[in-house]
Amino acid sequence: MILTADYxxxxxxxxxxxxxxxxxxxAKRLGLKEIAIxxxxxxxxxxxxxxxxxxxxxxxCGEAExxxxxxxxxxxxxxxxxxxxxxxxxxxxxxxxDIYLCGIHEVLKxxxxxxxxxxxxxNYAAYKFGKKPSQKVIDTTTRAxxxxxxxxxxxxxxHVNFKCYCNLLEVAKxxxxxxxxxxxxxxxxxISAEELNMMASTGVRFLIDSDAHSADRVGDTKIAEEIxxxxxxxxxxxxxxxxxxxxxxxxxxxxxxL
Numbered sequence: 001m002i003l004t005a006d007y008x009x010x011x012x013x014x015x016x017x018x019x020x021x022x023x024x025x026x027a028k029r030l031g032l033k034e035i036a037i038x039x040x041x042x043x044x045x046x047x048x049x050x051x052x053x054x055x056x057x058x059x060x061c062g063e064a065e066x067x068x069x070x071x072x073x074x075x076x077x078x079x080x081x082x083x084x085x086x087x088x089x090x091x092x093x094x095x096x097x098d099i100y101l102c103g104i105h106e107v108l109k110x111x112x113x114x115x116x117x118x119x120x121x122x123n124y125a126a127y128k129f130g131k132k133p134s135q136k137v138i139d140t141t142t143r144a145x146x147x148x149x150x151x152x153x154x155x156x157x158x159h160v161n162f163k164c165y166c167n168l169l170e171v172a173k174x175x176x177x178x179x180x181x182x183x184x185x186x187x188x189x190x191i192s193a194e195e196l197n198m199m200a201s202t203g204v205r206f207l208i209d210s211d212a213h214s215a216d217r218v219g220d221t222k223i224a225e226e227i228x229x230x231x232x233x234x235x236x237x238x239x240x241x242x243x244x245x246x247x248x249x250x251x252x253x254x255x256x257x258l
Contacts, residue, residue: 002243021068023212181204186224206238
């Protein structure tokens with residue numbers, strides 16, 4: 001298995017250590033065809049991307065692409081901020097981006113206090129104290145993920161089920177229906193081999209992403225390889241390995257809407 005592209009990397013524009021160019025050069029050394037710069041979304045209180053920096057980030061992505069010869073996509077790992085599926089990516093922001101990721105994170109400005117309580121606090125409490133979350137918590141998180149996929153042109157759901165427990169089968173079904181990829185994140189273990197098998201049964205497609213916060217982790221696939229060895233899914237359902245490149249729904253959305 002050879003990685004073709006890494007669609008989840010961070011820079012100092014949010015929580016990363018290395019520049020856009022340094023990430024791109026690392027991707028170039030590994031023989032990748034594409035890389036995406038996907039800093040944390042605007043509503044991340046500690047490490048969120050600033051709207052005032054969008055033009056500068058776009059310039060850096062363009063310069064890195066020219067200097068390295070590989071495609072450098074400008075993206076964002078947006079935050080899911082409400083049960084109704086809202087994210088911190090506004091319609092007016094979409095013009096700046098090439099790729100649209102979304103995940104659930106801590107320390108966010110949520111749409112409502114009730115969203116913070118039901119999405120973040122209840123899930124984090126279950127994670128922190130090692131308790132199985134209630135079915136109500138799982139159902140709420142599942143509904144938030146599904147609403148986000150239905151209501152936004154999201155390309156990739158990041159580290160699903162990490163500190164945010166959901167019905168993976170139902171989320172995968174929705175992603176399969178709408179053309180959203182589920183990420184196999186190699187920074188953190190967020191799914192098991194059995195869960196991967198279950199999701200794959202829906203026809204959903206996957207991408208392997210490093211979630212690199214430093215250039216030396218760009219293109220890392222170790223955790224994904226370990227999970228895949230234990231799973232039964234064919235490598236053909238992963239669209240950024242062995243020369244393959246994915247087809248993103250956000251690209252089609254921009255052609256039609258913007």
